[in-house]
Amino acid sequence: MTTASICTIGDEILIGQIVDTNSSKISTALNRIGVKVRYMLSIGDDRQEIISNLDKCLKDTDIVIVTGGLGPTKDDITKDALASLSGASGYKESPEQLAIVKRILGARHIDLLDINLAQAQVPDTCEVIPNKLGTAPCMKFPFEVSRYGHPAVLYSLPGVPYEAEGLLDDILEDIKKNFTLEKIIHKNIITFGVPESVLSKQIEDWEDALPDWLHLAYLPNTTVGIRLRLSCYGADDPARVERMDSEIEKLKEILGPTVYGSGDDTLQSILPRLLKCPPEATCQETISVAESCTGGHLSELITSVPGCSRYYNGSVTSYSNEVKTKVLGVDPAIIANFGAVSQQCAEAMAKGVACLMDSDYAISTTGIAGPDGGSAEKPVGTCWIAAVHRNRSTGEIEVVSKKILSMSASRDVNIKRFASNALDLLRHLAGQQLF
Amino acid sequence: MTTASICTIGDEILIGQIVDTNSSKISTALNRIGVKVRYMLSIGDDRQEIISNLDKCLKDTDIVIVTGGLGPTKDDITKDALASLSGASGYKESPEQLAIVKRILGARHIDLLDINLAQAQVPDTCEVIPNKLGTAPCMKFPFEVSRYGHPAVLYSLPGVPYEAEGLLDDILEDIKKNFTLEKIIHKNIITFGVPESVLSKQIEDWEDALPDWLHLAYLPNTTVGIRLRLSCYGADDPARVERMDSEIEKLKEILGPTVYGSGDDTLQSILPRLLKCPPEATCQETISVAESCTGGHLSELITSVPGCSRYYNGSVTSYSNEVKTKVLGVDPAIIANFGAVSQQCAEAMAKGVACLMDSDYAISTTGIAGPDGGSAEKPVGTCWIAAVHRNRSTGEIEVVSKKILSMSASRDVNIKRFASNALDLLRHLAGQQLF
Numbered sequence: 001m002t003t004a005s006i007c008t009i010g011d012e013i014l015i016g017q018i019v020d021t022n023s024s025k026i027s028t029a030l031n032r033i034g035v036k037v038r039y040m041l042s043i044g045d046d047r048q049e050i051i052s053n054l055d056k057c058l059k060d061t062d063i064v065i066v067t068g069g070l071g072p073t074k075d076d077i078t079k080d081a082l083a084s085l086s087g088a089s090g091y092k093e094s095p096e097q098l099a100i101v102k103r104i105l106g107a108r109h110i111d112l113l114d115i116n117l118a119q120a121q122v123p124d125t126c127e128v129i130p131n132k133l134g135t136a137p138c139m140k141f142p143f144e145v146s147r148y149g150h151p152a153v154l155y156s157l158p159g160v161p162y163e164a165e166g167l168l169d170d171i172l173e174d175i176k177k178n179f180t181l182e183k184i185i186h187k188n189i190i191t192f193g194v195p196e197s198v199l200s201k202q203i204e205d206w207e208d209a210l211p212d213w214l215h216l217a218y219l220p221n222t223t224v225g226i227r228l229r230l231s232c233y234g235a236d237d238p239a240r241v242e243r244m245d246s247e248i249e250k251l252k253e254i255l256g257p258t259v260y261g262s263g264d265d266t267l268q269s270i271l272p273r274l275l276k277c278p279p280e281a282t283c284q285e286t287i288s289v290a291e292s293c294t295g296g297h298l299s300e301l302i303t304s305v306p307g308c309s310r311y312y313n314g315s316v317t318s319y320s321n322e323v324k325t326k327v328l329g330v331d332p333a334i335i336a337n338f339g340a341v342s343q344q345c346a347e348a349m350a351k352g353v354a355c356l357m358d359s360d361y362a363i364s365t366t367g368i369a370g371p372d373g374g375s376a377e378k379p380v381g382t383c384w385i386a387a388v389h390r391n392r393s394t395g396e397i398e399v400v401s402k403k404i405l406s407m408s409a410s411r412d413v414n415i416k417r418f419a420s421n422a423l424d425l426l427r428h429l430a431g432q433q434l435f
Numbered sequence: 436m437t438t439a440s441i442c443t444i445g446d447e448i449l450i451g452q453i454v455d456t457n458s459s460k461i462s463t464a465l466n467r468i469g470v471k472v473r474y475m476l477s478i479g480d481d482r483q484e485i486i487s488n489l490d491k492c493l494k495d496t497d498i499v500i501v502t503g504g505l506g507p508t509k510d511d512i513t514k515d516a517l518a519s520l521s522g523a524s525g526y527k528e529s530p531e532q533l534a535i536v537k538r539i540l541g542a543r544h545i546d547l548l549d550i551n552l553a554q555a556q557v558p559d560t561c562e563v564i565p566n567k568l569g570t571a572p573c574m575k576f577p578f579e580v581s582r583y584g585h586p587a588v589l590y591s592l593p594g595v596p597y598e599a600e601g602l603l604d605d606i607l608e609d610i611k612k613n614f615t616l617e618k619i620i621h622k623n624i625i626t627f628g629v630p631e632s633v634l635s636k637q638i639e640d641w642e643d644a645l646p647d648w649l650h651l652a653y654l655p656n657t658t659v660g661i662r663l664r665l666s667c668y669g670a671d672d673p674a675r676v677e678r679m680d681s682e683i684e685k686l687k688e689i690l691g692p693t694v695y696g697s698g699d700d701t702l703q704s705i706l707p708r709l710l711k712c713p714p715e716a717t718c719q720e721t722i723s724v725a726e727s728c729t730g731g732h733l734s735e736l737i738t739s740v741p742g743c744s745r746y747y748n749g750s751v752t753s754y755s756n757e758v759k760t761k762v763l764g765v766d767p768a769i770i771a772n773f774g775a776v777s778q779q780c781a782e783a784m785a786k787g788v789a790c791l792m793d794s795d796y797a798i799s800t801t802g803i804a805g806p807d808g809g810s811a812e813k814p815v816g817t818c819w820i821a822a823v824h825r826n827r828s829t830g831e832i833e834v835v836s837k838k839i840l841s842m843s844a845s846r847d848v849n850i851k852r853f854a855s856n857a858l859d860l861l862r863h864l865a866g867q868q869l870f
């Protein structure tokens with residue numbers, strides 16, 4: 001099996017100032033194409049450490065992916081170390097990357113300095129894979145079999161997460177060209193609302209009966225729900241692929257409406273289907289949002305989907321009670337009698353924003369994200385969510401609401417749970433099993 | 436200098452299923468007490484890999500911290516590997532940990548199984564540091580100088596993040612008892628608005644004149660700006676600490692108002708200082724937000740700061756033009772004549788939300804986040820941002836606005852750039868250099 005190691009370079013990781021998220025994304029991608037990651041390593045901006053560790057990585061594995069240490073400043077020395085490791089006789093210019101550097105800095109009206117131009121200079125032992133999103137290119141260093149006893153290739157990527165991620169597809173393609181990989185197919189089905197332990201109990205018999213070349217993984221995510229990933233090894237065999245598809249059908253049957261999507265679906269990405277939007281055109285039905293404790297996160301989730309302007313009108317973040325009453329029209333008596341964190345307030349907020357923005361659907365959140373605040377009756381982690389649907393022909397408004405109790409001490413986790421539950425409530429109100 | 440390596444064990448990390456956050460927390464703690472982390476390593480649940488890699492870690496560094504692979508199930512084999520590596524002749528029971536195991540399972544009404552009891556069994560070569568938060572104890576393995584040529588000690592912790600974190604203080608105390616440590620101090624100053632390459636040019640002379648025990652690092656972040664981290668080695672020497680502080684003063688002088696904070700400051704966390712909020716009390720001045728293309732992200736940033744209800748009223752996400760005109764009161768003629776992405780619209784949105792929510796300050800964004808849309812005149816990445824201040828005694832409204840051109844192809848990055856620039860515009864409007 002083709003193996004890989006991942007090496008992250010940067011003092012900022014070793015002193016704990018930033019968490020390395022690149023390695024996780026890279027290993028996910030490598031696993032997807034059937035490359036086994038043997039280890040991940042993080043080292044500092046030290047020339048000798050870089051050279052000796054990368055040399056070991058190349059000895060141990062077929063593919064080495066390096067991130068970080070490619071910035072224009074003096075503390076970034078990865079390129080120099082790679083020149084030395086690969087026995088470069090000098091540097092050459094990458095015209096493609098130079099054009100990108102000029103375009104990026106020009107657009108930002110930044111004068112081109114020598115250190116910017118140097119970003120397009122690479123050791124003469126490497127091939128360049130241009131980085132469209134930043135100034136430092138991806139460098140590919142192939143090594144002769146004689147050097148490590150096996151064909152080995154090293155890819156060096158910038159450490160900026162979106163730049164590294166933006167280069168991954170190109171690198172995967174390149175790896176597929178250079179190595180013979182076992183074909184693996186991964187398929188997700190995506191669930192929301194049932195905890196992992198309960199889910200695993202529900203599908204226990206189904207899982208136990210899977211053949212050993214079909215592998216199930218649980219990928220829980222606060223915002224998305226639980227992704228169930230089925231991986232089919234040896235997928236060159238059509239019979240295996242057929243069996244995989246039939247197992248997925250069985251799984252969907254067992255889980256019923258807990259399942260809301262497949263692939264990379266999220267509760268926000270399925271909104272166009274939920275609202276029955278025609279492709280590329282304005283939708284018949286629109287949605288708006290009123291949020292308190294989620295503070296803009298729910299709106300941000302919805303607008304993270306390109307093209308959402310076809311169905312999304314907008315939102316009000318009513319952080320203060322005055323905004324709840326004056327902008328959303330929540331009756332002050334509701335807040336006086338039941339409090340801002342109440343079923344009544346959540347429902348009034350959703351109705352209020354639906355009217356204000358003339359939307360067909362609206363969802364709302366009002367709760368206590370913490371870490372401070374709350375009471376015995378309404379502890380930190382309590383949130384009321386509501387969803388409404390206005391029937392334009394009858395004028396009727398259908399309302400559903402639900403109390404969420406998130407047991408996390410983290411403000412961030414609570415906010416994410418509240419927002420995803422509000423989207424899930426909308427899914428159930430729209431009454432559709434989408435997948 | 437005392438050195439350490441950190442080794443995380445678990446297949447779930449190598450397939451990218453979870454991001455390793457333990458290593459970052461451990462390295463932060465080690466750096467704080469003056470232990471230099473030389474590298475971090477993640478390996479799979481494979482006995483031979485564990486033994487050979489930990490053997491190398493012990494050769495390379497004085498202290499090895501291991502997390503993971505201590506669960507009760509069959510795939511967790513770290514303890515067995517450590518028994519072998521340390522030459523244990525057998526297992527012994529830890530009475531303290533056994534009492535904890537019984538208490539934890541009893542509280543959860545779980546029957547004690549053999550695999551639970553086995554959690555209190557440890558190799559006879561180790562000392563136990565009890566883990567009060569979970570069933571697997573911390574094991575400390577000291578090694579003779581003769582084995583690795585230097586005194587070496589290995590600590591094995593459970594992988595569950597809060598359990599590992601809960602044990603850290605005990606381990607740090609133990610390390611301080613066993614090693615003579617150099618003191619290191621890290622200090623950040625935080626900048627926004629000047630690109631890394633320009634910044635490094637501005638401070639080049641200053642940086643070149645730093646003594647070799649003072650080390651500078653650049654930590655760029657789309658939302659925060661660029662953190663400049665100065666690390667002082669040998670900080671037991673008061674003269675060095677004094678020099679560090681005077682170098683920081685010099686740096687601030689060179690950079691001027693580009694600097695906005697220190698430590699863990701962010702553009703949103705400094706808002707209470709910017710608005711001159713008294714601690715723990717309601718602020719005299721409040722802020723609200725009107726956003727279009729940032730879709731809720733700007734509001735989310737502001738509400739990510741605990742206690743923001745003292746100065747934050749709320750926001751309107753005016754995704755559709757109807758919401759801009761009907762809710763925020765933007766003159767439809769502005770949109771007809773200049774478009775929604777225009778200076779005029781951004782300013783009208785900020786004024787509109789300040790009036791709607793009766794706030795002293797307001798900021799707004801209207802642009803094209805992409806990946807699709809835009810035109811030759813207003814390409815993807817274009818955003819107009821505005822900030823207003825209402826003078827309540829004179830009734831005057833002060834307005835500033837700015838065009839941002841983000842060259843990223845990533846919708847997410849564009850949104851982050853627009854939002855952080857809007858917060859920075861507010862900082863400049865409030866006219867204060869805060870640090």
